[in-house]
Amino acid sequence: LRVYARTTPDQKLDIVQAWRASGHVVAMTGDGVNDGPALRRADIGVAMGQRGTEVARQAADLVLADDNLATVVAAVEEGRRVYANVRRFLLYALAGGTAEILVMLLGPFLGMPLPLLPAQILWINLLTHGLPGVALGAEPVAPDVMRHPPRPPDESVLGAGLWPRLLAMGALVAGVTLVAGVWARETGRPWQSMMFLVLGATQLGVALGSRARPGSLANPFLLLAVATALALQAAGIYLPPLRALLGTESLPPVDLAIACALSGLGHVAMRVHRRLFPGRPPRARSAPGPAPG
Known part of the structure; x- marks a missing residue:
């Protein structure tokens, strides 16, 4: 000093x-x-x-x-909260988009010529990127955010390991969806409706796993948004007008329970991934030498 x-x-x-x-x-x-x-x-x-x-x-x-001067500290903390929430939403949204692309590309190789209808993809995007996406922007600041050194000014918002994380989460969501679809097809169930439900619900599980303070009520809007989106996702299968619009079929209660259980894998995987790869802050640079003059 x-x-x-x-x-x-x-x-x-x-x-x-x-x-x-x-x-x-x-x-x-x-x-x-x-x-x-x-x-x-x-x-x-x-x-x-x-x-x-x-x-x-x-x-x-x-x-x-x-x-x-304490106002400066509060402003820095708020700025870091906003930046973290931007990255949180990008991880959630881009991982979901990656999963949808992988499902549509890999589904035909697994014997499913058209894994999802266009209306079904639009419905999933509307629900997952709507209220839950907005609610992620209201996440509170992480408890240890002010103990991190500042990030390099030239670092991209998708830097610091965010690209590998979103690709990994996208692959996991796609894998869960494809496994559910193959299992439903082999057992004579409406596999397309099963994939439709699992793909949307698993993305919502990822949203819950992205919380800054899990296990608390710090952001109840996110919990309400996820619950609403999940209810609308199920309504796309059980309400006749939505079934006609989306081209889905009703699932028996057992299949609905299986789909909900699979969606929990998104939440668990996100929590485990954040614990294993917490996005360590960059190493602090050394202080400069004495000023000239």
């Missing part, structure tokens, strides 16, 4: 440049006229709104109306 006291405006500017040259995202706080150059050069200039000078406020990117 290095502490600089009674620094001149040039030295403040050199300190900011040294940290940026080391690859860090630099935030500079200040309230005086001499802080203006460093506030402008930093990635995020933070000025005091009450006791800060007009020069400092004009040079800064962010003005603290209450002059409380």
Whole structure:
């Protein structure tokens, strides 16, 4: 830890440049006229709104109306929550899309010429990407989020291992769906309706497994959204108007229970995958040397 006291405006500017040259995202706080150059050069200039000078406020990117630095910490925490929820939704949505593509591509090789009808795919997308997708954006912040170092500025939102995770989850959802379809076809059951139900329900299980704080009621909207989507998915099989629209057939209660049990694999796999691969934060960079001058 290095502490600089009674620094001149040039030295403040050199300190900011040294940290940026080391690859860090630099935030500079200040309230005086001499802080203006460093506030402008930093990635995020933070000025005091009450006791800060007009020069400092004009040079800064962010003005603290209450002059409380704790507000910066709260803003960083909220930003990390939003970023994590964006990644959470991308994992959920892209894994579901990957699963649907794999089902449609691999189904014909398993003796199912048309695994799902176009209306059935649209119905699944409407339910899985609708309310549950919106509810994932309301997930609370993870308990340990502020203990992670910042991510590299040039890292893609799909970086840090997200691509392999979504491909793995997509393959798992597709595998569960295809196994259910093959089993239903071999036992004389309406296999297309079984695949329709399992594919949608398993994706909803993945949504539940993506929660930031599992086992709590921190985001009850997600629980309600998943329950509503699951009920509408079942309605697509049991309500005559929806059956006619989607081209599905009714399933006996035993098959419905089997489909619901299979959908739980999506939740379990997501929890296990997050425990094994928690997305470790990047290694913190070393601090720069003494500022010149």
